[in-house]
Amino acid sequence: MSPENxxxxxxxxxxxxxxxxxxxIQIIRLLLSKTSCIGGEITHEVGxxxxxxxxxxxILKAAGVVAGEIEHPRVCYSxxxxxxxxxxxxxxxVADTATTVAGSDGLxxxxxxxSCDLPSRDRE
Amino acid sequence: MSPENxxxxxxxxxxxxxxxxxxxIQIIRLLLSKTSCIGGEITHEVGxxxxxxxxxxxILKAAGVVAGEIEHPRVCYSxxxxxxxxxxxxxxxVADTATTVAGSDGLxxxxxxxSCDLPSRDRE
DNA sequence: TTCGTTTATCGTCGAATAACGATAATAAAA
DNA sequence: TTTTATTATCGTTATTCGACGATAAACGAA
Numbered sequence: 599m600s601p602e603n604x605x606x607x608x609x610x611x612x613x614x615x616x617x618x619x620x621x622x623i624q625i626i627r628l629l630l631s632k633t634s635c636i637g638g639e640i641t642h643e644v645g646x647x648x649x650x651x652x653x654x655x656x657i658l659k660a661a662g663v664v665a666g667e668i669e670h671p672r673v674c675y676s677x678x679x680x681x682x683x684x685x686x687x688x689x690x691x692v693a694d695t696a697t698t699v700a701g702s703d704g705l706x707x708x709x710x711x712x713s714c715d716l717p718s719r720d721r722e
Numbered sequence: 723m724s725p726e727n728x729x730x731x732x733x734x735x736x737x738x739x740x741x742x743x744x745x746x747i748q749i750i751r752l753l754l755s756k757t758s759c760i761g762g763e764i765t766h767e768v769g770x771x772x773x774x775x776x777x778x779x780x781i782l783k784a785a786g787v788v789a790g791e792i793e794h795p796r797v798c799y800s801x802x803x804x805x806x807x808x809x810x811x812x813x814x815x816v817a818d819t820a821t822t823v824a825g826s827d828g829l830x831x832x833x834x835x836x837s838c839d840l841p842s843r844d845r846e
Numbered sequence: 847t848t849c850g851t852t853t854a855t856c857g858t859c860g861a862a863t864a865a866c867g868a869t870a871a872t873a874a875a876a
Numbered sequence: 877t878t879t880t881a882t883t884a885t886c887g888t889t890a891t892t893c894g895a896c897g898a899t900a901a902a903c904g905a906a
Contacts (some may be wrong), residue, residue, distance in 0.1 A: 761853080765853095771852095773856095780852090780854080790853095795850085797852080
């Protein structure tokens with residue numbers, strides 16, 4: 599197996615989608631800040647209904663971003679770094695390319711008129 | 723101004739949301755792979771209707787992820803690294819925390835039963 | 847001015863999302 | 877078995893998203 603099997607666009611989008619809600623970002627930050635596992639404390643911190651938070655946790659779990667370990671009546675949630683690595687790789691690639699090619703404004707790739715040397719668009 | 727003004731959950735979620743679609747990931751990868759700016763070539767590569775691709779580009783532009791420079795009849799698109807930095811920072815923080823605290827499975831923070839020392843949940 | 851090329855916007859439709867309250871499920875404790 | 881505490885699921889509703897075709901806008905070229 600090659601170590602460089604690029605994740606699909608769908609996989610990367612799915613990871614991003616799991617992060618694409620303020621409540622879920624907040625949950626991730628909560629899990630980062632705590633060293634002990636927290637169950638329903640998340641619900642109180644987030645300030646949404648318990649069922650809503652549970653749904654956000656379900657989405658994060660489905661994407662593999664968090665894992666839930668059942669403790670007595672509650673659940674210990676934890677972050678799973680591995681699930682985020684593909685997205686990190688893509689962003690790192692953007693960063694590397696941008697700092698290599700780009701100007702001081704962080705723009706990457708083009709922006710010199712003569713680099714726009716497309717004929718006129720090939721018609722299909 | 724402090725160099726550490728954390729972006730809000732909303733800001734981070736907005737960046738992630740811009741990346742949360744396969745077509746938009748594909749566009750980003752396209753812009754990464756090309757050294758010259760490409761206009762409607764994106765439309766052909768993505769394989770969706772022109773109006774749909776234009777909408778995805780609009781979303782990426784609105785999030786600041788890409789910039790569009792108008793060339794004669796077409797538009798030169800480029801990536802904007804800066805817009806992605808906040809999300810990169812969060813992911814990097816997860817990575818740092820996880821590799822410091824976590825076990826070999828990439829899980830972060832809890833998972834030892836005795837670390838679950840919440841009393842029983844404070845009732846509100 | 848008119849034409850041709852490229853991109854943006856509009857209107858529509860079906861599908862997905864987010865939020866909630868109510869309720870079910872789980873399992874230790876009484 | 878019954879109770880208690882926590883989390884998950886269900887059903888509903890309003891909103892947003894994704895895709896498309898049609899059309900408008902921009903602007904150099906003829």
